[in-house]
Amino acid sequence: MSKVRIAQLSCGPEYSGVQKEIDTAAAAVDAEIFFPDLKLADLRQSFDEFGLNVRSPDLKLAIARAKALVEGRVEADAVFIATCFRCAEAAIVRNELRRYIHENSSLPVVSYSFTERTTSGTLLTRMEALTTIARRRALLAREVQQGLTMGIDSGSSTTKAVVMRDNKIIGTGWLPTTAVIESADEAIRRAITEAGVSRDEIEAVGTTGYGRFLVGEHVKANLIQEELTVNSKGAVFLADSQRGPSTVIDIGGMDNKAISVQDGIPGTFTMGGICAGASGRFLEMTSKRLGVDITELGPLAMKGLSRKVPMNSYCIVFGTQSLVNALAAGSSPEDVAAAACHSVAEQVFEQQLQEVDIKEPVIMVGGTSLIQGLVRAMEELLQTKILVPHHAQYIGAVGSALLASGFIKGD
């Protein structure tokens, strides 16, 4: 298999000591980074034509290189845009180039703002998704599940398994992740029991999620794939929105994904995972504080008003403190539940959704999409109706089972 060639458009990584991290992440998924070649005259002309008159020469160069890619003067399989975190000038260029490439080419693109602490591990899933989109377009084009297949989503909080036959879900299994392999085995057992099939009958298996490699090896999976492409696929399948644009939002236990999807294939995406306050964990902590099960938090929040509870911080520690103070001051559990949902939604909105173009339908997936209060808070922020498909919590497993059917022998 030839290497996937990823064009890098950047300002600052060599001076931040992180270029090697970018190269390493690309090499880990059998891709290589390259810098589109230009002449100075082309550079000046392209920069002038693009019309975003920034001052930093390296950003001018990035703009000219993006234009060379879009106009087909330089060939690439994917694009990686990287600039310094906290640079306003670069953030404007990063966003505009991402949008420009997405709208004017079929090149998958991911953007990232780094610090000197960025490691190749942080970049790996993004690079893997980029290469998957570039390398497996034919596989990702699959819209119908065939035969008898299984998908396993080994997430950081929960493990999910789904058995599908002839484009229908016939068995599901779900449990909190403890030991990765044991949790997967139990989820599989539950799914095949419900489906009424035996393990041997299953024709192909796909794994995704945080534990995909470990579980994939354990179950001898036909397809081991990161969750960005798999979840996009699962989302548009379940939401019956396989053609045209859509936006997938997945607030997970450890990281969040916002994916701008076209015909079931991610075009641009962001992944955030630094702050627990913007994750499902925050809602788990809140439900514990309120003494309710996580499944009850959503209905509770639907009865409350978030603005009645002052939240001083998005932080999982200080934000929880605000909620505790509000309870002590007499706020109702309903209002506190609503405030917690609003806090998570607002942080995802401010920090991640700004980096993808929101196009309808907006599909929320993952376990947190079952918390109605969170979905409502996001709807209010986005000013749009959000679709939560049936089986939304099984999105990764469904996407895996669907894509795995491409590996059935004779297919």
Next chain:
Amino acid sequence: MSTYSPRYAGTVTKYIFVESPSMTPSDLAIRAYEISQGVMIKETCFGLQVTGKEDEVNRIIDSLRALDPTHIFVKDRGFPPGDPRRCRANLGGARPGYFGHEFEIGLIRRISKGLEALPSRSPEAAPHPPAPTSVKRLDASRLQEIIDSQES
């Protein structure tokens, strides 16, 4: 992170650019090889890169400069020649610094003109660059008059 052991430690590399009507980069290279005495010479599209101990590199540069002093230009380089970290073949495209050279080479004949003309002018006659001009903006009261005249 793996450990890094430098190659060519203790050497210097200098670029020699030639932009001359009477000398090509390969002419320059031939002259350089004649006097190289083991110093590494690499021919490039714009001239040469010379790598070695500093005094040896300077000796070669002094000799080469004398061939066409107003059309040969010299600059230090951080990397040894052909270093894979900077090489176009490895990066896919030119390293960023290349465009800066391309820009300056585009106007360097004006510097050559300056170097040629200067000795023939007396120090007093050597021109001063014009002082930066400040753009005079329209007086606000005059603008008001114009607006008023348009409205009436």
Next chain:
Amino acid sequence: MAKVFLYPTTSLILSDLVARFGHTPLSAALQIRERIQTPGLESPPLQITPEGPKKGLRWAAVEVPSGVRGRMSLYGPMIEDAEAAIIINNADYSFGCMGCARTNELINFLIRKKNIPLLDLEYPSNDEEGVEFVAAIKRFLDGLSGEVA
């Protein structure tokens, strides 16, 4: 012989003229060479490791982007060494080491704050300006020989 800071620090023209007229150009290449020739942890292409931006904290606060601080770890020591400076004010197409406008604004400010002899220029746009450009640099550098021991 004075140590002359160049702006852009990557300029072939300035580096050549300063050396040609008998002074020491402080070129970015010297800082890069020092890193390329020093053993340590591997961090291609420039051997600026994540320690670079931390060293840059001496010149720019932690809220300043890492690329600015990393570049300042190259330029800070050069500015401290500088005994004179020549600045080309319309150097809009200098990339890489001079690729960040925010860093360039900061080094421009810091070098001016030093109160050392300083020459402001623009790239020549015709032959006569070329003569003026070279003459101005020669006059400036000749003047330094008296001022700087």
